[in-house]
Every structure is written in structure tokens, then in C-alpha cells.
Amino acid sequence: MDKYEAEKIAKQVGETLRKIRKERGMSLQQLAETTDVSKLTLGNIERGEANPSLTVIWKIANGLSIPLSFLLQENEEVKISRKHRGNKVLSANEACTLEPMFEGTHHGSSEIHRAFLKPNSEYKPGAHQLGVTEYVTVMSGEVKIKIEDEYYHLYEYDSIKFSGDKKHAYINPTSSTTVLHFVMTYSNS
Structure with a gap:
């Protein structure tokens, strides 16, 4: 994965996470307690300053009871998923x-x-x-x-x-x- 791709994913995950947290009226501290991911890490993710590992993304998805892919979503009507070209x-x-x-x-x-x-x-x-x-x-x-x-x-x-x-x-x-x-x-x- 190149640097641009990693930054794009980090930004996407951060924006989606912030949106979900705000929709649920949660503070970063409440999100940290729910997901067992530190408040500092969650803040960095939301700002797109951290590219979370699969383990961290699973913890967040499990804590919020959402599919992992929701954190990585892209809004397109028609999408082709090609091997090694999408989010990973x-x-x-x-x-x-x-x-x-x-x-x-x-x-x-x-x-x-x-x-x-x-x-x-x-x-x-x-x-x-x-x-x-x-x-x-x-x-x-x-x-x-x-x-x-x-x-x-x-x-x-x-x-x-x-x-x-x-x-x-x-x-x-x-x-x-x-x-x-x-x-x-x-x-x-």
C-alpha cells in the first residue's frame, strides 16, 4: 500500500468514525471505553493522523456493533472491487x-x-x-x-x-x- 492510499484510508476511517460517534452522542472517552481503544488513538484516527491496524479497526467495529466495512465505506452507486486496488x-x-x-x-x-x-x-x-x-x-x-x-x-x-x-x-x-x-x-x- 502506498503512502497516498494509506492516508486516504486513514482519513476515510477517521471521518466515518467521527460521524458515528457524533450520531450516537458519544464523547471520545465514552468511545474509548466502548471499544477498548485509547482516547489518544481514537482522536488521532478521527483526525486522520493515524492509519489504524486491522486489530484496532475490529475493536472499534465490535465496540460499536457495526460491520468493519462501514468504517471503510466509499459512497459510489456502482463499484467494481478489483484485487489489490481497493481499501485494505x-x-x-x-x-x-x-x-x-x-x-x-x-x-x-x-x-x-x-x-x-x-x-x-x-x-x-x-x-x-x-x-x-x-x-x-x-x-x-x-x-x-x-x-x-x-x-x-x-x-x-x-x-x-x-x-x-x-x-x-x-x-x-x-x-x-x-x-x-x-x-x-x-x-x-
Whole structure:
């Protein structure tokens, strides 16, 4: 991701976050308590001075009970989502690149992502907010998904559905990048 793209995403996330916070009549302190993200970090994000990691964006989305893609939305009537050209966020360990696709223009009840999981790596989003259902399809490669204490091994074009509010992780056991397609639904939106 180039510097311009990172700045654009940071500005977009900040503007959207400020809008949501004001709509809900929340102070930065209340937002910090709700999301478990520091007031200083949230202020920097709102001003577009920080490019938040995927972990921080998930904390904010979970705390506000909104789809992650809502924070990254772009207002366009027709949109094509091309690989590696849209918004993207990295997991804290940079093992996973998540590309939100077809963001909604309001607090939506579902979202779609494409994800690229590096070879021999693990992405641990943890548990999402209550009511999230994840639908994951392996588009290329393979993945082991750990949900609570159970492992599920999926291969190309295999799909799985599970409650995203359970602790889970994605493991790429191969020496090639795994490409995943996510659909996430939110029953409490």
C-alpha cells in the first residue's frame, strides 16, 4: 500500500468514525471505553493522523456493533472491487491482508471481504461481537480454521459457516498464499 492510499484510508476511517460517534452522542472517552481503544488513538484516527491496524479497526467495529466495512465505506452507486486496488487493512502481525468489498452506505447488516493469508502464517481476529455469522470460502490454497478448540481443514472452494462471536483463528499451513472470501452477517445491526 502506498503512502497516498494509506492516508486516504486513514482519513476515510477517521471521518466515518467521527460521524458515528457524533450520531450516537458519544464523547471520545465514552468511545474509548466502548471499544477498548485509547482516547489518544481514537482522536488521532478521527483526525486522520493515524492509519489504524486491522486489530484496532475490529475493536472499534465490535465496540460499536457495526460491520468493519462501514468504517471503510466509499459512497459510489456502482463499484467494481478489483484485487489489490481497493481499501485494505493488515492484521497486527501482517499475516493477513483484508480487502473489504462493496461497502454499504449505512450501518449495514452484512459485509464481504477478500483476504490474503501469507504462507505458513496465522491470523487471529479473536471473537467478534454477538450475532456475527461468518461464511468463509477458500478461493485458492487451503486453510485450517480453529473455532474455540476445534480445527476445520478446508481446501480450494470449500466453505464453512460459523458464529463469529466465538474465538477463532485462520492458519495457512502451506508455502503459498491462501485466498479467502468472507461474508459476514450481523444480526444485531
